[in-house]
Amino acid sequence: MWDYCGHSLEVARRRGATYADVRVMHQRQRDLTTKSGRVGTLGQSESIGLGIRVVANGAWGFASTDQLTREGVAGCAAQAVAIARSSALAKKENVQMVPEGTYVDSWQGPCVKDPFEIPLETQVELLLAADSAMHKVKGVTLSETDMQFRKIDTWFASSSGSKIHQRRVISGCGIVATSFKGDAIQKRSYPNSFGGQHVLAGYELIESMELLRHATRVGEEAVALHSAAQCPEKAGTLILGGSQLGLQIHESIGHPIELDRVLGQEANFAGTSFLTLDKLHNLRYASPIVNVVADARIAHGAGLGTFAYDDEGVPAQCIDVIKDGEFHGYLSSRETAHLVGLARSGGTMRTESWNRLPMIRMTNVSILPGEWTLDNLIADTDDAIMMDTNRSWSIDDRRYQFQFSTEIAWEIKGGKKGRMLKNPSYSGITTEFWNSCDAITNADNWVLWGTPNCGKGQPMQVMGTGHGASPARFRNVKMGMAFSNQ
Amino acid sequence: MSPREKQHALKGDGGGAVALRAERQLHQIGATVLRLAKERGVPETEVHIDEHIQALTRFANNTIHQHVAEQGLVVSIRTAADGRTARVTTNRVDEDSLRAAIDDCLSLASHQPKDSRLLAMLGKQKYRLVRRFHAGTAALTAEERARAVKHACQFAEKHGQIAAGIFSSGQSQSVLVNSRGLSAAYRHTNATFSITMQQGSATSWAKANSGDVHQFDPLELTKIAGEKASRAENPVELEPGQYTVILEPAAVLDLVGFLFYDFAATAVADKRSCLSGRLGKAIFGKNITITDDAYHGHQLGAPFDGEGMPRERVVLVDRGVVKNLVYSRRSAKRAGTKPTGHGFPLPNEYGEAPLNLVVEGGTTSVEEMVASTNRGLLVTRLWYIREVDPYEKIMTGMTRDGLFLIEKGKMGRAARNFRFNQSVLEMLRNVERLGPARRATGEEAFEMVVPPMKISNFHFSEVTKF
Numbered sequence: 001m002w003d004y005c006g007h008s009l010e011v012a013r014r015r016g017a018t019y020a021d022v023r024v025m026h027q028r029q030r031d032l033t034t035k036s037g038r039v040g041t042l043g044q045s046e047s048i049g050l051g052i053r054v055v056a057n058g059a060w061g062f063a064s065t066d067q068l069t070r071e072g073v074a075g076c077a078a079q080a081v082a083i084a085r086s087s088a089l090a091k092k093e094n095v096q097m098v099p100e101g102t103y104v105d106s107w108q109g110p111c112v113k114d115p116f117e118i119p120l121e122t123q124v125e126l127l128l129a130a131d132s133a134m135h136k137v138k139g140v141t142l143s144e145t146d147m148q149f150r151k152i153d154t155w156f157a158s159s160s161g162s163k164i165h166q167r168r169v170i171s172g173c174g175i176v177a178t179s180f181k182g183d184a185i186q187k188r189s190y191p192n193s194f195g196g197q198h199v200l201a202g203y204e205l206i207e208s209m210e211l212l213r214h215a216t217r218v219g220e221e222a223v224a225l226h227s228a229a230q231c232p233e234k235a236g237t238l239i240l241g242g243s244q245l246g247l248q249i250h251e252s253i254g255h256p257i258e259l260d261r262v263l264g265q266e267a268n269f270a271g272t273s274f275l276t277l278d279k280l281h282n283l284r285y286a287s288p289i290v291n292v293v294a295d296a297r298i299a300h301g302a303g304l305g306t307f308a309y310d311d312e313g314v315p316a317q318c319i320d321v322i323k324d325g326e327f328h329g330y331l332s333s334r335e336t337a338h339l340v341g342l343a344r345s346g347g348t349m350r351t352e353s354w355n356r357l358p359m360i361r362m363t364n365v366s367i368l369p370g371e372w373t374l375d376n377l378i379a380d381t382d383d384a385i386m387m388d389t390n391r392s393w394s395i396d397d398r399r400y401q402f403q404f405s406t407e408i409a410w411e412i413k414g415g416k417k418g419r420m421l422k423n424p425s426y427s428g429i430t431t432e433f434w435n436s437c438d439a440i441t442n443a444d445n446w447v448l449w450g451t452p453n454c455g456k457g458q459p460m461q462v463m464g465t466g467h468g469a470s471p472a473r474f475r476n477v478k479m480g481m482a483f484s485n486q
Numbered sequence: 487m488s489p490r491e492k493q494h495a496l497k498g499d500g501g502g503a504v505a506l507r508a509e510r511q512l513h514q515i516g517a518t519v520l521r522l523a524k525e526r527g528v529p530e531t532e533v534h535i536d537e538h539i540q541a542l543t544r545f546a547n548n549t550i551h552q553h554v555a556e557q558g559l560v561v562s563i564r565t566a567a568d569g570r571t572a573r574v575t576t577n578r579v580d581e582d583s584l585r586a587a588i589d590d591c592l593s594l595a596s597h598q599p600k601d602s603r604l605l606a607m608l609g610k611q612k613y614r615l616v617r618r619f620h621a622g623t624a625a626l627t628a629e630e631r632a633r634a635v636k637h638a639c640q641f642a643e644k645h646g647q648i649a650a651g652i653f654s655s656g657q658s659q660s661v662l663v664n665s666r667g668l669s670a671a672y673r674h675t676n677a678t679f680s681i682t683m684q685q686g687s688a689t690s691w692a693k694a695n696s697g698d699v700h701q702f703d704p705l706e707l708t709k710i711a712g713e714k715a716s717r718a719e720n721p722v723e724l725e726p727g728q729y730t731v732i733l734e735p736a737a738v739l740d741l742v743g744f745l746f747y748d749f750a751a752t753a754v755a756d757k758r759s760c761l762s763g764r765l766g767k768a769i770f771g772k773n774i775t776i777t778d779d780a781y782h783g784h785q786l787g788a789p790f791d792g793e794g795m796p797r798e799r800v801v802l803v804d805r806g807v808v809k810n811l812v813y814s815r816r817s818a819k820r821a822g823t824k825p826t827g828h829g830f831p832l833p834n835e836y837g838e839a840p841l842n843l844v845v846e847g848g849t850t851s852v853e854e855m856v857a858s859t860n861r862g863l864l865v866t867r868l869w870y871i872r873e874v875d876p877y878e879k880i881m882t883g884m885t886r887d888g889l890f891l892i893e894k895g896k897m898g899r900a901a902r903n904f905r906f907n908q909s910v911l912e913m914l915r916n917v918e919r920l921g922p923a924r925r926a927t928g929e930e931a932f933e934m935v936v937p938p939m940k941i942s943n944f945h946f947s948e949v950t951k952f
Contacts, residue, residue: 040835
């Protein structure tokens, strides 16, 4: 692979590129699903290719190819340079990048049990057993399970001399029970909705999730939701479960801090950000108990945003995003860092595949745990609604106004968890919401959740991001608006 | 080496357009897989070979900031034996890699319970000819896209505005063969221009997509978005509530698009469709007729489905009444009816879906809709639409890039963007007027043929800050 990297860099240089970096990626994936007692998807895929990004005539060009021959990668490099020259037709200034060191390294993410080496029968049997346990619950009309495994090898080289190999193994799994009754469809998922939990790990993740142990409960809760009271429409105290808080962080902190959005580069598709440059170190983003970091280091945990180097060769870092409630930092790249006065990129450039351009993406954007136990938090709450497991999510294109709904909620009355509520939702304005946070539970409740389906960019790239979160309490939140007109 | 093969071999030189392989080269790959599988003693084998060449010029702040090109070929193999099937996909096409993929597929398939409902693969079929490959689109170069973008950026600068968007073009082809003699092939070109124009804190947007790049004019779209942005500054904040709205085609598309999977027979059988218990009922207004028509002149897409079944035109909704669903071979057998050619590649748990929706239009222009509205809102585009309630089909999302107040039949000031929580079923009962249907493109749903609509009592629940 290094030969293809080196040859393409050399061709780019000879064609006039003043900078180039190249990624050869080999991606393997296995997908298993079941539905109501039968195997659904059973597939495996493999993709290998090379993508090269160049600066020529002061402008960017990128080309990719699956023709891994010396001729193929040379043609690809030449094409990238030609594209860069055409980009220069509509450039305003030359590309500038902050300096970065040169690294020669090899890194492998944590993986105790290679999921591709685990017998397929073991995987299918587990899913079918969990599926069956859900389906046995009277009233469950659809039971579904899934597992997904990915193994990604990346060989990165740059014209500056870096040569970095990384291997990341990603595992994920989830189960979901659906119940149709009368005029309503209710659903419960475990350990999270929309594919479950995904982390940087091997098959040990699947074993730790204990899908079978949770399957009957998941089915029973889906059915019980039909008899539950409707979530009221009111302003009041809200307690969010960890996975939902993780998604709240993703949408209302993670995306607004992407510097490419802030600078208008995503204006046509993913949107911009209310976090304009004047707000850096000048905005009370959240209440003083809130601390948020963007941490790609393995020390933070093995999340979907964990790596040793980003896809432009910058080492993984921890960035303070919100410190004691104050807005502290953006996600940046080598091209954007200098625009906010940084001498170095924050190391957040990531690519979905060999045929996509690296772009600023979340790493692990996490809220740091507080001091409360969950029991103490509930006991301290007179009147609240506790919501868990996302059902829908939506936020405007500058990341101000959001609305989330969850699968399930419970009333909290007099410090005790009470009756179940169906169709819960809450909404608000980002900074008002985060400033209303008055309690965060402790590290015992903190989980590094994986969001495997974050879409951004044109052409669209789907990226996995990590979000550490523990249940937290928010005051005076608007609830129930999603069903307000029914 | 044929001229086309020679052109392919020279790809990359000059950053210009490149060519797909000759179709027969894809058939050769398919034949190789079938031969290798036969040597392995595989009873049934199906091979999809998909090749694409795609390029995209992306701009923001009146300059090109990303400019990319890709090409790739993927071989997807399904084996079936003794009621067991699996799929393995690879982009390595040498014989050793293809042999390994077949072995992986056999291994995957063998480690699962037998499925008594697995159907034998489909035999030879006849397909309607569709011509969706436009040489002018295939030949578009990086430089030509960059020049069009430059003109858009110059227009923006001249008018004190900021442009951001994309100009993409590409070509793709697919070949599907199986060991029972089925052989299908399809190729098309595609082009998209999308632009957001910013004036101060105001934005507006226009987008077009076609198989033929000459069917739209990037500069004309730039002018449309620019003119709207110039009227969108200093938006008025309105109270949330029920409004008469005029949805431009992209807004209609992105909402109605969320209905498409509800018309899958498998979704209804699984009781996760909003049409469960509603087949044959008049759940929409009498002015709503929806078909799935892969052969419509404004559609793109192959005339066959994931198993090679010819796609049929299906009337899904006839004057408000849910008439038909779409079926894969498997769901059709279960329902005792004929497949309609809408199945996904096997194995999968979702079955099928209509992918070429056409919503019948009317004759009222958007201008006439505005003139007929005492008080309402014109919606350019919707954003971040998600399902709140799957059975009542309540969707939430935001307006974006151009929400305008209409008063006494005239377009007025821009309004701050609203969040909506709206049942699509109810919305399609409240359509007062329809405009001419056209190929529309948005960001939430795939392209469809839809009209603009004037709709009463649309529910806006909250307002944002811009």
